[in-house]
Amino acid sequence: MNWSGKRIITCIAALGILLLAGCGGHQQSVIDPGGPLAGRTAGLWWFFFWLLTAIFIAVLALTLWTLTRRHRGIEQESLEVTHLPSEQTESKLTRVVAVATIATVVILFILLIGSVVAGKANADLGSRAKNAMVIDLTGNQWWWQVRYDNPDPRRIVTTANEIHIPIGRPVEIMGRSNDVIHSFWVPNLQGKRDLIPSRVTTNWIEADRPGTFRGQCAEFCGLQHAHMVLWVIAEPEDKFEAWLNAQLRPSVSPTDSVKQRGQQVFLNHECIFCHSIRGTTAAGQVAPDLTHFGSRRGIGANTLPNTFGNLGGWIVDPQRVKPGNHMATVPINAADLQPLLEYLESLK
Numbered sequence: 001m002n003w004s005g006k007r008i009i010t011c012i013a014a015l016g017i018l019l020l021a022g023c024g025g026h027q028q029s030v031i032d033p034g035g036p037l038a039g040r041t042a043g044l045w046w047f048f049f050w051l052l053t054a055i056f057i058a059v060l061a062l063t064l065w066t067l068t069r070r071h072r073g074i075e076q077e078s079l080e081v082t083h084l085p086s087e088q089t090e091s092k093l094t095r096v097v098a099v100a101t102i103a104t105v106v107i108l109f110i111l112l113i114g115s116v117v118a119g120k121a122n123a124d125l126g127s128r129a130k131n132a133m134v135i136d137l138t139g140n141q142w143w144w145q146v147r148y149d150n151p152d153p154r155r156i157v158t159t160a161n162e163i164h165i166p167i168g169r170p171v172e173i174m175g176r177s178n179d180v181i182h183s184f185w186v187p188n189l190q191g192k193r194d195l196i197p198s199r200v201t202t203n204w205i206e207a208d209r210p211g212t213f214r215g216q217c218a219e220f221c222g223l224q225h226a227h228m229v230l231w232v233i234a235e236p237e238d239k240f241e242a243w244l245n246a247q248l249r250p251s252v253s254p255t256d257s258v259k260q261r262g263q264q265v266f267l268n269h270e271c272i273f274c275h276s277i278r279g280t281t282a283a284g285q286v287a288p289d290l291t292h293f294g295s296r297r298g299i300g301a302n303t304l305p306n307t308f309g310n311l312g313g314w315i316v317d318p319q320r321v322k323p324g325n326h327m328a329t330v331p332i333n334a335a336d337l338q339p340l341l342e343y344l345e346s347l348k
């Protein structure tokens with residue numbers, strides 16, 4: 001086998017590996033749908049993939065065929081003199097080109113109609129949904145505020161960087177932004193939608209199986225755009241209700257002396273100007289609500305997993321962990337740090 005043959009096989013193998021990696025039940029993959037909307041998009045993707053693969057193979061096969069066959073029709077003519085094919089060959093070639101052009105236009109129309117039908121079906125979910133739920137999502141540099149709307153103000157839940165949804169219920173995401181344009185994208189559930197300052201944009205998501213799906217801001221929004229991650233946790237209705245009811249409760253009051261001291265450390269520092277912990281005097285509105293911080297998976301919009309060590313590093317020097325973020329470095333005495341961590345992690 002010659003060098004270019006090896007190169008082609010290497011390229012095909014690499015593409016195959018990439019495709020398999022994309023299909024392998026990943027938590028952030030367009031072609032591993034977790035719900036009907038993403039399922040429709042994935043179906044469209046596979047339709048495109050197989051149709052275009054077939055065309056690609058057909059074109060390659062035809063190219064090889066024309067390169068290797070003997071040019072019988074043309075060879076018999078005095079090619080050196082005229083450089084022109086015979087009339088018979090000319091009309092045959094015209095027919096071939098006409099058929100290929102018509103086939104191309106028809107295939108492009110099939111792809112266009114498939115895209116429009118899938119896009120319209122996904123966008124129309126709202127008008128068909130009877131048991132829909134609304135979630136307000138606000139993009140901030142660089143974190144997500146999540147608010148569960150309710151006609152009863154006592155049942156409004158505010159959290160951050162995590163969206164819990166019940167399986168089988170369409171959820172309308174009302175997107176806003178507090179600063180620049182962000183984009184909400186959870187590939188396993190639905191396509192992208194921008195969050196634009198001073199506007200409200202809507203998007204639907206729905207899960208039909210339990211799962212934890214990774215979402216990522218999909219519009220460059222500044223230095224820490226890549227660290228603007230959110231998780232969507234899809235769970236059965238009863239588990240979702242239990243989570244929502246737990247979130248509705250004010251923060252747990254610390255019972256032991258270490259956590260009580262940690263709470264005082266929090267309340268006596270600048271933390272309270274930005275963060276809220278319901279049930280305490282901390283009522284800041286510009287940073288994530290920490291009422292149930294200990295129940296969340298990540299720190300700094302999921303820049304780090306939520307562990308004692310990571311939280312300690314984050315509080316001591318947030319700019320080292322996530323340069324440019326808007327969290328101030330608050331000087332905390334070494335002896336106060338452990339109680340503060342114990343208290344924050346106890347906020348389940």
Ligand code: CUA
Binds near residue numbers: 182217218219220225
């Ligand atoms: Cu927010 Cu990129």
